[in-house]
Structure formats: C-alpha cells, structure tokens
Amino acid sequence: MKITELITRCANALAEERDAAPGRGMDAPIPVCGGQRRSTAGGLHLYAFDLNEEAPLAEDLPITLIPPADLEPTEGFVVAREGARVIIQTFDAIGEQVPAATIVPDTSGFFDTASRRLIEMVSRADAYTLGPAERLLPWLAPEHADREETVRATASTAVLTTNWGEDPAARRGKLAVQVTDLVKNNRRLLLITPDHRRADEVLGTLARAMRAGGMQYKSLLSRYEMPVQRSAAGMPLADLGFEAHVHQFYAKSHANKASLRRRYERFRELTPLLAYKAEKQRDLDEVKLLEWRLLTELSGLQAKIKEITATLAEYDSLPLFKRLTMQTLGKNVATLNEYRTIYEQQVQGLMEELETAKHRIEALMPEAAIPRALRPEYQELKEEITRLGGTKKIRELLSAEEGTNRQAFLQNKRVLITTAARVLADPLFTKVRFDTLVADEAPLIPAAYLLAAAGLVRERIVLSGDMRDLTAVKAWDRFGIPAIRQAFAPQSASAVSPGS
Structure with a gap:
C-alpha cells in the first residue's frame, strides 16, 4: 500500500462519519x-x-x-x-x-473539513511532502507492510525516530532533550498531542528544560491555543500562547487595527450590559403603566365618593321629583352610604397596590438607569459597527487583515505546540510547513490525524509514547475511526487509556 492510498482511505472513513453524524444526533x-x-x-x-x-x-x-x-x-x-x-x-x-x-x-463540519484536508493532500501532492509520512505505513497499516518494512520501522532512523517508554516522566524528559537539540540546530518543529492538557504539560516541560539551558524559551515556544492550565511543570503558561504573542506584537505595530479591535471589544462588552438595562427598563415601564392605571382608577373612585358626599349633603333640599327619580334608580340615603363604603374599600385596596408599585419602581430605577456618558458611547460604537457591516463582518475583516501576518508570525515560531485535531481542522495549517513533526503520546493520536500532521513536515518525524497504548487504545487501527468515535462518545461511557 502507498501512503496516498492510506490517506484516501482515511478521508473516505471520515466522510462516512460526516454523513452519519446528523443521524446520531451529534449536531x-x-x-x-x-x-x-x-x-x-x-x-x-x-x-x-x-x-x-x-x-x-x-x-x-x-x-x-x-x-x-x-x-x-x-x-x-x-x-x-x-x-x-x-x-x-x-x-x-x-x-x-x-x-x-x-x-x-458542528460535528458534520469537523469531519467534512478533515476529509477534505486529506483529499487535498493526495490531489495536491506537490504542495505536501509525503516522504516522511511514508515511514509511518508499517505502524499505521502493518497488515499491508512486508517484513523488511516492519523491521526497519522499529529502528530509529534519520527520518523516523521513536521514543518508547513506560515511564511518562523519563519519556518526556528524553523528548525535551531531543526537542532542545533540534531547536539548537535551527529546525522548526510542529509538536502535536492527543489533547490540550497534555499539550500544556509538554509545554511546561519544554519551557523548564530550555530555561535550564539558558535559552529564550518565551520566544522559541508557542502554544497555538490558549492554555487550559495556568501552569505546568512549575512554569506559568499564560505568556506562551500564540494568541498572546500575536496580540502583544500587533498591538504595538498596528495602532489603527488595535484601536478598531478595542472599540469592537468595548461594543461587545457594552452590549450585554445595555441588554440587561433594557430588560429592566421594560420591567420599569410595565410597572409605571400599572401605576398609571391604578391612579386612573383611584381618581375615578374618589370622584364618585365626592359626588355621593355632595349628594347626601343636599339630599333633603333636593326637589321632590328628583328625589323620587333617584329612589327609582336605587339611590337613596341608605344605598348611597353603602356605595360610598364600597368605594372607600376599593380606594384602600388601590392605595395598597400603589404602595407596592411605588416600592417596585424605586427598586427598578437604579437597575434600569444608564450612566449619562454610556448611551452616547454605545450609540457611537453601534453606528460604527453598523457602518462597517456588523460584528460578523468586522470579525471577518480583522481575520482577513491579519491572515497573512498571522501566517508569517506562525512561521517565525521555532516550536509550535497544538493538538493533532487542530492541525487537521484549522485552515491556517494548510499554508505553513515545518522541518520536524514531534508526536507526544503518539499511540493515543488517531491515524487520520497523525497522517494530516505528517504531511506538513519536510525532514523528520519523532514518535513518543507508551507502546502498551497501541493495543489498549488502538488509535491506529482502522484509520483511527474507533478511537475518534470513542472521543465523541459521552463522558460517562468513555474509557480511560491505561497509559494516559
């Protein structure tokens, strides 16, 4: 089997997972x-x-x-x-x-991107270097390799180096020495791991080793994603993230873009605050409307009480015909007093409701109040965001503006640390190439992911891990699809590998 055939089979397997994902409810x-x-x-x-x-x-x-x-x-x-x-x-x-x-x-989109990336590696072979990846065939497809290839794969060579061991600390220490030597020889490394926590751990180990060797580890190491852990191996990780490096660099050299980003972030910050204020203002308006209705009803009742009181005061002096008319309508001294009592009781109830509404208004007013300078600032930002096409358009503009620069910045980093799945799914990795691929905990990385990363290197591949995981996790069996399915399985059903 050729490496292109193996990559094609992996791409087809990922395409099948893409088609099956919606039916499994994964989207x-x-x-x-x-x-x-x-x-x-x-x-x-x-x-x-x-x-x-x-x-x-x-x-x-x-x-x-x-x-x-x-x-x-x-x-x-x-x-x-x-x-x-x-x-x-x-x-x-x-x-x-x-x-x-x-x-x-977007599980379907993830598998679709992964499948298309592998297909691109085969269809655009001139854009990828598959020579080092060929050396992975005896490991990833041993059933299709002859005895000579299998024996050759078990031995370290200039193109494929293995670092197997059961002790994680000793294995990672040896890996740190290998990486340090490669960096000293001016090699650009792509270091991949199965997950982000392992990426943080190997980042901390390398940072400590380079610091001990007197190397400028902050400029040599870069974690492509934000570190999940604050520190690892006794080393703080916050300043080693790629985004932190990019942000610090471009904040100084591109003032206009930094200003736009700040205004955009300020808009995103004010939006939830003003949305909350608007919700409280709606509540306040409803309570004020209720208060107005209560006051209107109260005013009507008070007018009726006043009218009844005036009628009773002059009742004896009214003409006989008018008194007879009122009595015909049920309005005599007794009934008028009853009406007045009923109205007074209703007034008392309305007064209690008004008191409750008043307290509610007093509580809502500070919550709904917007500082005087905040609304003009937000309106100005909103008009600018609208003029530029909305928040989504601004994100696209910022990404497009810095796309080439981010690529150049990425190519200047000596050691880039990320996960194998991110290499496969992030489009930026289609544009950058490396000298060496280092796969930490390689037996835990699905074969399809490992192949995608291997196509980005020109010279050498280093596999590190515990060989017991090859049979325990079987991430290299059937193109790694069973391991990928296990990763997407519910956490309660996921098995923990013994070598992790």
Whole structure:
C-alpha cells in the first residue's frame, strides 16, 4: 500500500462519519449553564460551562455558542472536558458570567473539513511532502507492510525516530532533550498531542528544560491555543500562547487595527450590559403603566365618593321629583352610604397596590438607569459597527487583515505546540510547513490525524509514547475511526487509556 492510498482511505472513513453524524444526533443543540470566563488572551476567551455528561462534545470540535437575551452568537471550539464541565475557547467575550446558553456543535463540519484536508493532500501532492509520512505505513497499516518494512520501522532512523517508554516522566524528559537539540540546530518543529492538557504539560516541560539551558524559551515556544492550565511543570503558561504573542506584537505595530479591535471589544462588552438595562427598563415601564392605571382608577373612585358626599349633603333640599327619580334608580340615603363604603374599600385596596408599585419602581430605577456618558458611547460604537457591516463582518475583516501576518508570525515560531485535531481542522495549517513533526503520546493520536500532521513536515518525524497504548487504545487501527468515535462518545461511557 502507498501512503496516498492510506490517506484516501482515511478521508473516505471520515466522510462516512460526516454523513452519519446528523443521524446520531451529534449536531443537536446542547443546553449549558453556569458559564464563567476563565481567562482572556488578545481576542480569545476561555469559558467553562456545566452540561449533561452524556453530551457528545469532543475536544477540538467547532461550535457556535448562542448566549441568552439579545446577544449575538459567537464561534469557538472545545478545548477540554471535565466530566460535567466543558471548557470552550471563543472568539468573542459574552460577559464574565453566563447563566445559560446553547452550544450548537458542528460535528458534520469537523469531519467534512478533515476529509477534505486529506483529499487535498493526495490531489495536491506537490504542495505536501509525503516522504516522511511514508515511514509511518508499517505502524499505521502493518497488515499491508512486508517484513523488511516492519523491521526497519522499529529502528530509529534519520527520518523516523521513536521514543518508547513506560515511564511518562523519563519519556518526556528524553523528548525535551531531543526537542532542545533540534531547536539548537535551527529546525522548526510542529509538536502535536492527543489533547490540550497534555499539550500544556509538554509545554511546561519544554519551557523548564530550555530555561535550564539558558535559552529564550518565551520566544522559541508557542502554544497555538490558549492554555487550559495556568501552569505546568512549575512554569506559568499564560505568556506562551500564540494568541498572546500575536496580540502583544500587533498591538504595538498596528495602532489603527488595535484601536478598531478595542472599540469592537468595548461594543461587545457594552452590549450585554445595555441588554440587561433594557430588560429592566421594560420591567420599569410595565410597572409605571400599572401605576398609571391604578391612579386612573383611584381618581375615578374618589370622584364618585365626592359626588355621593355632595349628594347626601343636599339630599333633603333636593326637589321632590328628583328625589323620587333617584329612589327609582336605587339611590337613596341608605344605598348611597353603602356605595360610598364600597368605594372607600376599593380606594384602600388601590392605595395598597400603589404602595407596592411605588416600592417596585424605586427598586427598578437604579437597575434600569444608564450612566449619562454610556448611551452616547454605545450609540457611537453601534453606528460604527453598523457602518462597517456588523460584528460578523468586522470579525471577518480583522481575520482577513491579519491572515497573512498571522501566517508569517506562525512561521517565525521555532516550536509550535497544538493538538493533532487542530492541525487537521484549522485552515491556517494548510499554508505553513515545518522541518520536524514531534508526536507526544503518539499511540493515543488517531491515524487520520497523525497522517494530516505528517504531511506538513519536510525532514523528520519523532514518535513518543507508551507502546502498551497501541493495543489498549488502538488509535491506529482502522484509520483511527474507533478511537475518534470513542472521543465523541459521552463522558460517562468513555474509557480511560491505561497509559494516559
């Protein structure tokens, strides 16, 4: 079997998963609650939400987050699952606290993008270097490899190096030495892991090793996504994120763009606040309308009481004919007194309701009040956002404006750390190439994901992990589809690999 045949089979298998995803309910909306913003880096934000453990949300799955009220949806992807807790990286801020929201996963889109990427690797072979990936054939498809290829694959060579071991600490320490040596030889590395927590851990290990070697690790290492953990291996990770690097650099060199981004973020910040104020203003208007109706009714009753009192005062002096007419209508001294008593009781009830409405108005007024300078600021921002085509258009403009620059910035990073699924799904990785691929915990990475990353390197592949996971997890069997399905399975049904 040739490497192109294996890649094609992986692409077809992912296409089948794409077609089956809607029928399995994997694109169905998922309600979440208890949202909190955990951290922010540049224009990216990490939010944690509570959800049902049965929800099929896998890491790196693209999603649309629909917040409550009048807030606009935002896009993002899953970076971690912690039982009934999911952590999402979003491209817009939706407030510090999000009591309730809806997540719409794009599982079909994820598999479609993955399948198309692999097909592109075969159809545009001149744009990809598949030589190093060929060396993975005996590992990923041993049933189609001859004995000589299998024996050659088990030995480390200049193109394919293996770092197998059962002790995670020793294995990762050896990997840190290998990565450091490659960096010293001016090699650009793509380091992939099965999940984001392992990416954080290997990032901390490499940062500590490089710092011990006197290397400028902050400029050499870059975590493509926002770190899920604040620190790893005793090293803080916040300043090692790619988005943090990009934001710091472009904030200094592109003042106009930074100003637009700040105004856009300010607009996104004011939108939920003013939406809350508007909701309270609607409540206040309803209570004031009720107060007006009560006052109108009260005024009518008081007028009737006044009329009855005046009639009783002059009743004896009224002409006989008028008194007889009033008595015919049931208006004599006794009935008029009864009417007045009834009206006075109704007035008392209305006064109590008015008192309640008054207290409610007093409570709502500060909640609905908008600072004098805030509304003009928001209107100015809203007019500018509308003039530029809306928030979605601005996001597209910002991304398009910085697309080439982000690519160049990415190519200047010596070691880029991310997950294998992100390499497969993020379009930016179709434009960049690396010298070496380092796969940490490689036996846990599905074969299709590993092949996609292998097509981006020109010289060398390093596989690191515990060989026991090859049989325990079987991420390389059947193109990795069973392992991918397991990742998308409900958390309560997911099996934990023994080597993880």
